[in-house]
């Protein structure tokens with residue numbers, strides 16, 4: 177086992193690497209099929225790949241970058257939270273979410289986060305490090321293997337909404353999106369992948385200008401109807417002004433059918449009042465078909481300084497947006513009983529007593 181992990185390579189890189197090794201180019205397709213289509217558990221299962229190549233791969237590359245430490249399944253909605261240990265001992269989490277007719281996987285992109293939103297548990301210890309592309313891609317492969325490969329277990333949707341700010345780990349996230357959407361690799365649909373960002377203006381701009389970044393759905397954590405409230409709960413707003421963010425979002429070349437999702441964490445008494453809903457509607461303005469709003473009632477965690485809003489206020493907030501003909505959905509959190517809901521994922525200390533449990 178070595179430091180190379182083939183899931184750090186997009187298709188072109190995989191092919192070049194295979195050629196560099198002196199193997200026939202079609203070996204890249206064979207290997208890719210075993211990894212991404214058949215999702216095998218080991219190099220030994222790659223039966224049409226020659227023994228010599230398998231031996232080389234076994235000795236010089238790592239098969240998976242993640243080790244499963246534990247998982248918890250929600251009794252409420254069947255979602256499963258996974259805790260993974262990375263090779264350096266850090267831990268990350270992913271959440272499998274079964275929904276009517278399809279399955280979504282929420283993945284992490286960093287250990288911790290540097291952005292420092294006041295309501296978010298992930299950022300408490302700041303940023304520890306970026307994940308590699310393989311560590312991002314392995315979350316998908318490992319979870320799919322874990323839940324099973326039958327069609328009804330298939331992960332069709334991926335949301336970059338776990339731990340970390342995806343666009344602050346730009347290159348590795350970009351390559352993971354290339355891998356997920358490449359028909360010769362994971363082959364997922366671009367429309368079923370969503371990158372969620374806290375709204376770092378130059379990174380969003382860069383992503384849309386980058387011809388090599390496959391277009392997927394963009395979600396932006398707006399979380400406030402005006403600059404004052406946003407600055408209070410999201411300090412990055414001091415330099416990434418709400419006004420500039422809205423200008424940018426209104427000008428991005430989004431494809432039809434790729435509406436931008438505006439995420440809005442509802443914090444009791446802070447941004448959940450009817451007046452906030454009206455302000456938000458005015459902020460969205462005329463261009464409402466470009467956006468949809470995702471309302472996320474705050475998910476508390478130990479020592480959180482905010483409170484979950486009352487259900488009636490959440491429903492009222494949604495209704496007001498509807499009055500303006502704005503598409504608004506409420507994300508009643510999945511996996512709340514297992515602390516797997518939005519904003520609840522965080523680095524864990526592992527000791528040798530942690531067991532796999534169901």
Ligand code: SAH
Pocket residue numbers: 295296297336337338339340341342372373374395396397399439440441472473474475476518519520
């Ligand atoms: N860093 C990215 C993606 C990860 S956070 C981003 O900020 O968009 C994913 C979503 O969870 C964001 O919309 C964020 O605002 C929300 N969130 C964070 N903490 C939360 C909490 N405690 N309760 C509910 N939503 C939360």
Ligand code: SF4
Pocket residue numbers: 289290291292293296297298299338339340341373374397
């Ligand atoms: Fe980072 Fe997103 Fe949490 Fe903000 S909400 S601290 S950007 S993970």
